[in-house]
Amino acid sequence: MEPLLFLLFALFLAGSSSVRLNPEAERSKQQAFRLPLYHIHGQGPDSAQPEETPLPFSEALALDIARVKFLHSRLNGTVTSLAGSSGLINGKSVKVPLNPGQSIGIANYYTKIGLGTPPTYHLVVVDTGSSFPWIQCEPCRVYCHPQVGSHFNPSASNTYRRLPCRTSQCSSLKVATLNSPMCTVSNVCIYTASYGDQSFSVGYLSKDSLTFGSESLPDFVFGCGQDNMGLFGRSAGLIGLAKNELSMVSQLSARYGKAFSYCLPSSAPLGKPGSGGFLSIGSVNSGARSTPMLSDPRDPTLYFLKLTAISVSGRPLPLAASAYSVPTIIDSGTTISRLAAPVYDALRKELVRIISSKFQVAEAFSILDACFKGGAGQIATAVPPVNLIFQGGAELTLAPENVIIEVVKGTTCLSFAATTRENAIIGNQQQQTFEIIYDITNSKIGFSPRGCS
The missing domain is CATH 2.40.70.10 (Acid Proteases)
Known part of the structure; x- marks a missing residue:
C-alpha cells in the first residue's frame, strides 16, 4: 500500500468507534x-x-x-x-x-x-x-x-x-x-x-x-x-x-x-484426494524421533533444523558433510523444497538415473527441471526410497507422493528445486502424511510416519 493511501485509510478508520469490554473468564486446565x-x-x-x-x-x-x-x-x-x-x-x-x-x-x-x-x-x-x-x-x-x-x-x-x-x-x-x-x-x-x-x-x-x-x-x-x-x-x-x-x-x-x-493431508496422493489432516495444540508424541529445533537471529520467529544427509535406496548421496551446512527452514506454506545446489544436483542426478530407465524425460516445468512423461501413479512405480536425515538421527522416509508431483496431465516432476540462497527450505510436499511435532519448550522437532488417518 502506498504511504498516502495508507494514511487515508488510517484516517478513514479513525472515525470509528465503539469499544466493548468483556469480563475476565475463568481459565480451565485442558x-x-x-x-x-x-x-x-x-x-x-x-x-x-x-x-x-x-x-x-x-x-x-x-x-x-x-x-x-x-x-x-x-x-x-x-x-x-x-x-x-x-x-x-x-x-x-x-x-x-x-x-x-x-x-x-x-x-x-x-x-x-x-x-x-x-x-x-x-x-x-x-x-x-x-x-x-x-x-x-x-x-x-x-x-x-x-x-x-x-x-x-x-x-x-x-x-x-x-x-x-x-x-x-x-x-x-x-x-x-x-x-x-x-x-x-x-x-x-x-x-x-x-x-x-x-x-x-x-x-x-x-x-x-x-x-x-x-x-x-x-x-x-x-x-x-x-x-x-x-x-x-x-x-x-x-x-x-x-x-x-x-x-x-x-x-x-x-x-x-x-x-x-x-x-498435512496429501493434496492428491497419486490421484486420490487426501484426508485425515489435523492441527493439534498441546501435548505432543514424545515417542517420535526428533531433531533439535534451531533458531536464526536474522528471524527468530521461523523454525529451523539441520539436514545432515539424504539417502536414495539406502545409500547416502556422495557428498561432503559441508554440502548440507546451510540453515534450513521447515515451512508449512512452501510447497516445493529448496535444497543447496550441490545437494539438489546430487539428488537430481541419482533420481533421474533411476526413473529415466523406465520413463522418458520431459521438458522442465518452471523451476522444476527433472520431469518425466507419465502421470504420478505411473512414475511412482519407479521412484526409489528417499530418506531426509536430520541432526540427531530423525528421518523423513519419503513415499513416492512426497518425491514427485504431477504438474500437468501426463507430466510429473521431482518436487525439489535448487536454491542459490543462503538457506534451504523443507516444504509441505515432503511433510505430507507425517505428523510434524513442534516441541517449542524443549526446542525439538519430531517426525512420526502415517500421521494422517
Missing part, C-alpha cells in the same frame, strides 16, 4: 485440542462449501516462488514495510482438523475456527511461516476479498473489543507483522500484515473469544481486517503458528503448553 486440517485439493469441511476450479499448478508454483523470495528477504533484512514514515506514530493440549486449500483457491492448508460470543465460524489459512492472526471483518471499510462464508461481524459479538495503542500487544506488532502499528485519533491500534506477493491485511487490533470444537478461550488477540488484498484465495483470513507472542500457539500456551503438531 489436555489438548485438535482441529481438522484440509488441503486445497481435498474435500472441504462441509457440504455447503462451494467447489472451486483447482488453481493451475503453474500459478500455485508462481505463488510458491514469491513466498520463498519473501522468506529470503526476511532473513536478509530487505523486507519493505507498507507504512511510509509519514504514517508512523510515536502443559497441556488441544486438537483440530486440517485440510489442504484449493477449494478456497489457495495453495495452502486451512481449518475452521469460531470467533465471538456467540461464535461464528470461518475458514482460515494455517501457516508456520507467519505469526499474526487476522480475519476479514464487517463493515470492510475499504475492501474484503471474496471468501467462503460470511465475514466476521464484531457488532454481533458480546465479547469483542478493540485494543488501544498503549497495550503491549500493539507494541508487539512490529515484530509479528514486519510493519509498525499506527493509531486512530481515538487511540485504537491499527495493524498492517504484509506478505511476499504484495498481499496485505490492514485493520483494527482486536480481542474476542476463540472457539475450536467444544473449547472456547477468551481474549484471543487478532486483526479485524478492513482492507484485505491479495492472494488469500477464498479464505476468511490467516492463523500464524510461528514463534512470536501474538501467534496462535503462544496465545494458547498458558492453557495448553508451548507445543503443537500437524499432519
Whole structure:
C-alpha cells in the first residue's frame, strides 16, 4: 500500500468507534485440542462449501516462488514495510482438523475456527511461516476479498473489543507483522500484515473469544481486517503458528503448553484426494524421533533444523558433510523444497538415473527441471526410497507422493528445486502424511510416519 493511501485509510478508520469490554473468564486446565486440517485439493469441511476450479499448478508454483523470495528477504533484512514514515506514530493440549486449500483457491492448508460470543465460524489459512492472526471483518471499510462464508461481524459479538495503542500487544506488532502499528485519533491500534506477493491485511487490533470444537478461550488477540488484498484465495483470513507472542500457539500456551503438531493431508496422493489432516495444540508424541529445533537471529520467529544427509535406496548421496551446512527452514506454506545446489544436483542426478530407465524425460516445468512423461501413479512405480536425515538421527522416509508431483496431465516432476540462497527450505510436499511435532519448550522437532488417518 502506498504511504498516502495508507494514511487515508488510517484516517478513514479513525472515525470509528465503539469499544466493548468483556469480563475476565475463568481459565480451565485442558489436555489438548485438535482441529481438522484440509488441503486445497481435498474435500472441504462441509457440504455447503462451494467447489472451486483447482488453481493451475503453474500459478500455485508462481505463488510458491514469491513466498520463498519473501522468506529470503526476511532473513536478509530487505523486507519493505507498507507504512511510509509519514504514517508512523510515536502443559497441556488441544486438537483440530486440517485440510489442504484449493477449494478456497489457495495453495495452502486451512481449518475452521469460531470467533465471538456467540461464535461464528470461518475458514482460515494455517501457516508456520507467519505469526499474526487476522480475519476479514464487517463493515470492510475499504475492501474484503471474496471468501467462503460470511465475514466476521464484531457488532454481533458480546465479547469483542478493540485494543488501544498503549497495550503491549500493539507494541508487539512490529515484530509479528514486519510493519509498525499506527493509531486512530481515538487511540485504537491499527495493524498492517504484509506478505511476499504484495498481499496485505490492514485493520483494527482486536480481542474476542476463540472457539475450536467444544473449547472456547477468551481474549484471543487478532486483526479485524478492513482492507484485505491479495492472494488469500477464498479464505476468511490467516492463523500464524510461528514463534512470536501474538501467534496462535503462544496465545494458547498458558492453557495448553508451548507445543503443537500437524499432519498435512496429501493434496492428491497419486490421484486420490487426501484426508485425515489435523492441527493439534498441546501435548505432543514424545515417542517420535526428533531433531533439535534451531533458531536464526536474522528471524527468530521461523523454525529451523539441520539436514545432515539424504539417502536414495539406502545409500547416502556422495557428498561432503559441508554440502548440507546451510540453515534450513521447515515451512508449512512452501510447497516445493529448496535444497543447496550441490545437494539438489546430487539428488537430481541419482533420481533421474533411476526413473529415466523406465520413463522418458520431459521438458522442465518452471523451476522444476527433472520431469518425466507419465502421470504420478505411473512414475511412482519407479521412484526409489528417499530418506531426509536430520541432526540427531530423525528421518523423513519419503513415499513416492512426497518425491514427485504431477504438474500437468501426463507430466510429473521431482518436487525439489535448487536454491542459490543462503538457506534451504523443507516444504509441505515432503511433510505430507507425517505428523510434524513442534516441541517449542524443549526446542525439538519430531517426525512420526502415517500421521494422517
